[in-house]
Amino acid sequence: MSHTVKFMYYPEQEDVRRIIADIRWRVSRQGDHSGTDIVRFPTNEVFDNEDAAMAYIKQHDRGNYDGIAVKFRDFSTVQDTIQIKKLRYKISATLTKKDEYIHTHSVKTRKPIYISCPCCGSKLNKDRLSSNICPLCRTDLRSPSVLQKIKAFDEKIKDYETAIKKEQLKRKGEAEIQWLVKYEYHC
């Protein structure tokens, strides 16, 4: 016995009664055919992007198969500006660098055959390890500085993503407004 959370998208112009009817129809076809019955439209706010709409839904979820619909600006059909293209390129270049770094700093590349786990003290044969994790205590065997560097790559990517969202907002008017609707069914 469990429940599944789902999201649907509808154009802003869609009749709200049709949205509710469609959600009920979807619930009736999935799981054990029970779940969201009422869809709420708690705010007139149009969120700047899907992430902000999702965050609002999570914050205002009353549980018990609550259906919630909010509007957000969808930039997926808006053409990227040169600035955004540059940022996307930087993201993919950073991802490549991160992958290379992870590869070259794997415990497999260490010279000694045996590695001792800093947490549980086990002596591990590096050739038998399938990952960088101690199979006994699940501790990451890479050094704190390596882990820090990997985190720094992720933070850099996050910064670029934030910059893209900021850039997109300069062209708010071109984005299509959509409904994001969260519903649940029992299964």
Ligand SMILES: [Zn+2]
């Ligand atoms: Zn260990």
